[in-house]
Amino acid sequence: ACGGSTPGAGTASGTSGGTLKLAFLGGISTPDPDTAYDGPELNLVNSAYEGLLDYRAGQAEPELVGRLATQWKANDDNTEFTFTLREGVTFHDGTAFDAAAVKASFDRRLDVDSGPAYMVKGVKSVKTSGDHEVTITLDAPNAGFLDLLASPFGPKMVSPTALEEHPWTGEEDNWFATHDAGTGPYQYGAFDQGVSYALSAYDGYWGDEPGYTDVDFDVVSNMSTVQLQLEKGEVDGLIGYTDSSAFTTLKSKPNLATYAFPSMQTPTLFVNPQSKELGDDETRTSFVSGIDFAALAQQALGDTGTSTTQVFPENLLPEADNQQKITHDSGALAQLASGKLSGGTISCGYAESSSSAQALCDNVTAMLNSAGIKAESTGYASGTYFPALAKGADGPDITFFSGFPDTANADAWGTVFYTPDGGLDLFGAEVDGVSGLLREAAKTGDTDLYSQVAAKVSESAYWYSVANSKGTAVFQDDVSGVDKAWNPVITGVLQLQTLSPSGS
Amino acid sequence: MTTTTTPATPPALSVAGLTVRYTARGEGTTAVDDVGLDIAPGQCLALVGESGSGKSTIGLAVQGLLTDPQGRGGGRVETRGTVTVGGTRLDPSVETGWRGVRGHRVTTVFQDPMSSLDPTMTIGRLLGLVTGSAAETRRWLDQVEIREPATVARSYPHQLSGGMRQRVMIALALARRPALLVADEPTTALDVSVQAQILKLLTREREQLGCGVLFITHDLGVARAVCDEVAVMRSGRIVERGPTAQVLERPTADYTARLVASRLTLDTDRHRPVGLPEPTVVASMGEALDLEHAELERRWARKALRWDDFGTSRPRTVNAPVYALELARVSKSFATGGFGRRTRKAVLHDVDLRIAAGESVALVGESGSGKSTILRIAAGLEKADRGDVVVGHRSHDGNSGGEGVQVIFQDAGSSLTPWLSVRSLLLERLGNTATGKALDARQREEHVRLALERVALPASVLDVKPAELSGGQRQRVAIARAVVVPPALLLCDEPTSALDVSVACSVLNLLNLLRHDLGLPMLFVTHDLAAARVIADRVVVISQGRIVESVPSDDLGTAITSDYGRRLLDAVLN
């Protein structure tokens, strides 16, 4: 009468039954490949769907690898890209994967027109030559196009048959919210929305057979529960979510293995240009230099991050071209406390959903209060965070945001965070010349230009990259392959097919 | 007392050395003090005495309802002595042995039939718990003369009249055929005319079942009507005991004598103060007549004190209105709820009532006939649907302030705002009158003191709150408030029916004094013809919202012709 397994069987250890039981903390969004963006649902989407390209998993230096494409090349001005497609690949519904699927998939992403649609907005045409070759032409040069295809939320290949049978008519009755039609190693199983999600291995997968035949995700709403369940072996693993204290705790448990991988996620300080307290350049610069970011990163992030000296996320640019220009001045805060900032209150805002941002805000607040500067730290629910930041002088004075680039391309960071139209320039701060430099660099991918951007941004003191955040995962000892499954760009997503019961 | 030595049937009840002590909030009261009594089967013993003398406590003790030393409501009870019910000897302080006796050998009829029946149970179910079968229930309802037993069995207590509820109580108490029935003021809460029927019923059933009855009452008339013997209680002790006729006609104890003297009948001389001389009333007469108290007391005792002696020095107001109150063709109806259709229930039909200046009129009628409604209309608390209402000179819509009308309610306790001191209550009334407004603070204070003296209360009660006064004292405060400035008309809604006989007597004397001394016109609502006769010049009988007759008090016994009036007469003569 009911699905699932009997208690205990196949859940406690990987070796026994081939089911991997993972926990999702908190809610997850619809696992539709064209709406899924940066959330945990990518673990589902990226198991069931594949794009043309991917980044090599388990290595910090981003390296493009073929997924459904075996070869690819770009023309000189980055407007035309040709791909040779993998043969013998079938979609889960039995349809064979061929060149026609590429255009159909791109078109669906445009139809849906959700967040990640921008990735294919610049595509002018998709031409097929034969079943297994496509040429994509862009409206304008884009040096980062291949990176877009390799992005964890880049365009995925969707079965044309399914697309025809279930055309996009809006979110209300989206077949793809509960079904999949990809080529990936896993298929969607039973979904109990907001409670549990199941994946099962796809027999006809072209690549290596996944280590577990089934993966179950249970949604748990609080960390302590997951922690207990992990300790008791009721859950095999947790991807992401662990803040530094939970991570430290779990690290000491004998039955568990904890992992911290490099990623491009970079918790960053944003200063409100309209802030009453920090509005003028001198105060702001002095304020930013007064914060001991190395200590802050250590206190707030512990093992889940390392302080950084770079502006853009590490591995995006050559280290030497990417250095922060502001150096720590241990006396600066005391001076501000008795001078410019006496009597004022610095408010630090963070999105409640981000534990690292909260830790940073709480710690910087404590730091400021210790130095004699009144400070408070306010959490905002997701729906009020961005509107609060948009309030100008009435918004918080500073915020921490733990962002990452969509792709391993400097543009995906620079434009998004440092230009008012980019999307995540949270306070809309603008530094003269940066937009122009970034536009130019996007066409060619010239590191020199990015280096100039890094210098300007850093000197403005509107932003400060605090740390290099680690992607975390906690698994039972007997789950292996975790250290080869992580993504160099973002945290919270693993290539599930790489995981296997140790001993097999 | 000992069952073994008496070969004949054992007494229904015998009590020996019964002592009950209550302790509540650290204060002890000996409610019953070494009392002994016995009742033979088929005999009725009346237990009379003032309120708080311990009558009900004896009633509880003989049922074994005081066996829980913790008591209810936080206090403690200590009980000593023995109780023998129908030959079974029991200890009233321990529960053992009472099972099977309480509710079987001894049962009770309580005073207030409304609160004594579970409001959530139908009569049928309630009786069924005792009788055990529907047929038996039916038989008992018949037995207590309930007309539609089937309907009544399906009804809830609140759907029955007080008399019917009390019949149900009697059925409940008798259905188990007890050896002893304790009747604790079974008719006090009932209409006088219903009272007679219930008493008749009780007497008949007692004779049929042959059970002993302990009849608790404070009404000597009732005791005389139903009981063979009477025991008079005071402060927890029995002060006198004997055959009813003997005790009532030739009381030996002082206390009994006072009780008997306080009793009003249709032969009571209505032109003189009633009852025995009473110091507080005498004191207040002294104020009015300027005579020595001792002299007054002597005159009163010698029956030489007449009401006509008072008020002679009162100046006659020249332009006094002819009528203190005029109701002309007054009709009133009330909206009654019920869901779906709202209906109006007509309560008064074309009532004409005039009270001349200085006249006192008593309004009598059965419960629900509209007496209080007339009074409330006269007081401006309700508005008549139709007809004219004139008080003094002006017709009033609402109360037009000034000296206006004053009311003394039956329940004096709740007519005084509990958190205000007597002083503020009186000052407030004074401040609302034209007379009071013209006075300064000291004069007002003086006025208030005078008013208290008039009702024979010491000035020390000024700073006391109503809850700290006794019922009689509260009634006097209410009177003082009403007359602190003599009103154009004084309305009294059964001001004595909740008081002990002797207290009631002194209140009647006080009111009469005010009436004669100040010339207050008065409308006096009552059930008690004897009291009506004493206080009023004229008795008006109302029945179902219509005034049916108006009789001068002096020849009340002969002139009354209406149905209800005759029944009332019977009740008094009883």
Added chain:
Amino acid sequence: MPSSTDTEGRTGDPVDAVAAPSSSTVRRRRPKKPTAGTISLGALAVVVLLAVIGPWVSPYATNIPSGEPLLPPLSGGHWLGTDNLGFDVLTRVLAGTRTSLFAAVVVTVASALAGLLIGAVAGFAGGWADAVLMRITDLFLAFPATIVAMAIVAALGPSLRSSMIGIAIVWWPLYARIARGEIRRAAGSLHVEAARIGGTRGRRLMMRHTVPTVLPTVLVTASLDIGGVIMVLASLAFIGLGSPAPSPELGLMASAGLPYVLDSWWIPVMPAIAVAVLSLIFNYLGDALRSVLRAGGA
């Protein structure tokens, strides 16, 4: 067994003993064993004292780290240990107690007064005004309290003040209902009629003769409610709708500390216990008050 009201009407001292209220009618006070009421009153006094002077006497600040993070209780001069930021837990719990106490009292008093006023006006005026006011009250009662409070907090921005406003808005109707019912009952009672016949009208009649009847009920309800309001405030803070960190607020401290419960239980548990203790005291106090008023008012 006769209840006290049973015999009240006829209870009369013998007429000849009229002289002043005799000693037996005036209740005598004698020293008694401590009751739940006095104990809880004492406890409240101690808590208030601690909350008021505690943070002031404490060598630590509430918003400045004063030691290593995550120190267990009784270590390094921190009686209740330190939290994840190195704040002294005891100091913060005391300061939080003060905040909670203050906020709860203000909210309760405000909503009780508002409810009393509205209920009294409705009950006293009757008719049209009554119908309108009570409809509005019913409407507010029907509003899902959580949602309204949360929506208000969301609209005003999370802060202690907004959650106080939010709670007060959903709380007053309860008082209005109680007050209105009691006032209507009181308005029909004899002493009010008597006062009216005596010529007392309008506001004076309402304030002097009617409203005081409601006060005991409202007082008891309010004192019982303070505990409840403390809990609701804590719950709102718990789901992130209270003051910003690092202001010491019990609910916020409990929720912020929840991730540490497994290894550093004192961080969330101490403030939660403080909530429980406060609420317990008010429960007792309300209960005691109620039995006193009920016994006295009979």
Added chain:
Amino acid sequence: MVRFTLSRLGSLVLVLFSLSVLIFVVSRFGGGDPVHAYVGANASPDAMAAARVRLGLDQPVLVQYWDYLTRLVQGDFGLSVSTKRPVSDELAARVPATLELMIATVVLAVLIGLALARAYALRGRAGAVIRFVLFSAASAPSFLIATAGMLIFFAQFGWLPVSGRTSYGASSGLSGMFVLDGLLTGNIPYAFDALKHLVLPAVAASLGPGVALARVLADGLSTSLSSGYARTARSLGETEPQLLRRHGLRNAAGPALSLLGVQIGMMLSSLVVVEEIFSWNGLGQYLVKAIGAADTNSVATISLLLGAVYVVVNTLVDLGLALLDPRVRLS
């Protein structure tokens, strides 16, 4: 009866209408903006503007409200912007989840209330101790009870699960209430497992209301046991247990029932915390998220639902009161 039903229907409409207005006003003028939740964090201003148009948020508030109302009348609750699924789908599983928890909580609260009412009225030292324990339990915030329960019964002894509603996955059953479904389909182990999941959350949520209920009930009992009819019953030889059964409870139940009505109305507040701690995927948890995400459609729908529940529960309470006490008239 007709009048009663009509008046209740009228107040239902009134409540729902004003609720919808309130929610709309508050959410539109409140601090939230649903667009970010809809398009994702790093959307460009263009993408946001497009989404705003798509969601109709660029329209005047009145137009939005009218749209909302017309769709509502047709039974369409709109889209949840945070999950991009129809609100009705989101609620389909959550309503029974919360209902199950609520029913369990109410049942447990009533049981606690009944059991403790007697204990509560105990005199002497035993009574004082019991009252102290009860008060303490009722005074502890639900997150404390929940946390303690979790640490003791899961971490320490492993007797009870602390996450979710079942270990087997959703029932395919009809009601969506797992215990009931398990029983209906005859799958006893499933029902038992669901029951085990239910225990801690229900206890954490019901202790407070249960003790409050006990208090009111104890009050009512003491009044009713010292009333005139209790005296009559005693004098007719009824024993204390008989008295309690036949007269006591029924007469004391009125105020308790009213209290229960109020508490059911407010229950969601306490369930928010409990659902959060025990990963109970119900309305409370969803509501917090929806309010956080300024997800107006979801918030409005839940509010309407709760408003309706309030009116219905109170109607039932009034019916119950009339049933318990024949003197009470429905009006």
